[in-house]
Amino acid sequence: MPDSSAPLPDHRILEQAAEWFAALGDEDAGPDQQQRWRRWIETDPEHGRAWRYVEQVSARFQQARGHAGRDGAGHILQHTRSDRLTRRRLLGGGVASLAAWLTWRHTPLPDATGRLIAGLTAGQHTTTGEIRDLGLADGGRLWLNSATTVDVAYDNALRRVTLHDGEILIQTGADPRRRPFVVDTRHGRLRALGTRFTVRQHRDHGFLAVYQGSVAIRTRDGDEAVIEAGRQATFQAASVTPAGAADPARQAWSQGLIVANDLPLGELVEELARYRHGHLGVDPAVAHLRALGTYPAGRPDLALAMLENALPVRARQPLPWWVTIGPA
Structure with missing residues (x-):
């Protein structure tokens, strides 16, 4: 997400807004649900601000897909999917899987x-x-x-x-x-x-x-x-x-890596978010946890699976472009 001098709305309210966005996008959403959503919006100005933020994230994600074309859009979706089993398979044996990924990552690409x-x-x-x-x-x-x-x-x-x-x-x-x-x-x-x-x-x-x-x-x-x-x-x-x-x-990003040496989880997630389309947030309840290790910047979902194995946290994804790290 682009850098901004304005602070984000409260984490809890942001999560509520994302849940409303997912619910209203369901084909079974009816007038009653829309009325409840309107009451929620009108309850607090921060609700409206959070809703606008979620809309902006969705719009930017769709714009990125449009600019990427068919093949690129598939690549974007692949890097924002929530399939935990797939991420576990990517993680494989942990260190061995990461080593294999690094071998691939450092193979020179003529166009990059x-x-x-x-x-x-x-x-x-x-x-x-x-x-x-x-x-x-x-x-x-x-x-x-x-x-x-x-x-x-x-x-x-x-x-x-x-x-x-x-x-x-x-x-x-x-x-x-x-x-x-x-x-x-x-x-x-x-x-x-x-x-x-x-x-x-x-x-x-x-x-x-x-x-x-x-x-x-x-x-x-x-x-x-x-x-x-x-x-x-x-x-x-x-x-x-x-x-x-x-x-x-901090130079490790030039090699496609993020190195966490006793780094607060909140700071690590903020770094990972730079490499992922959409919103990647962390619950304040776990943001203080300390992270150690080397994480692949270009595969944020693999990095999230590594974090789930190393810390008492879990990634929730109510929308393809909205992921939150919270307590396990």
Whole structure:
């Protein structure tokens, strides 16, 4: 789901709205049920807000199916199905099944990896669940996370990547012409000082984690800071805020993985949701549980099955595009 500065309605109300949506979509739904739904909507303004959110999720899901075409729509549905037995079969022997999946995941795909960006300008994007690995003309590399849009522009004075949405990982190359390498975001410009780093664009701020070298930040309003290797920061138009040590495991998404090292379940589910069409939520009653392990970003249903095996939780799916992790 797209990032938003507005908080979601209460979890309980969201679940009620999804249940109403499923009930009204049933062919047996009659006038009495519609009247009960109207009374529910009118009881509380938050009910209406939750209902609008569910409608938006449904519309985006249907739009994604339409854009994907027949074959792509089948792929989307395959990645949003609720068949627990199928997910158990995918899980198989746990570690062995994940190892087999990783072998498949790292087999090079000619249309998804290794593409060379050699022109002066190039617009690149990924769809939900897609990760791309691109070679830059100066020998560097650029990885695009799920639902990411960038422009790449090399000219005589500058090597520039403009991040519009999503997240990127960059390994800069050595440029014989010594042109600066910069990443422009809506909140400011980052200048790489021979480095490897990730940048994520949120609606109200940017996030930077530096793994090698250092990166200079200049915000849109002129605040400046240099973030060294092993550190991370958030930045807005007017300020830069150091955010502690950078976790090298955050780079794992470039290999199609999400690494949870004692990560709260709520945060892990939020990450998995980036790779899945529709709504993927977590009940506050289990959001505090700590998760360990390595999960496949491109197979969120397999990841959910792994979580069900590891923690006292269960995935509920009242609609093809609505999944909630709750107590087992």
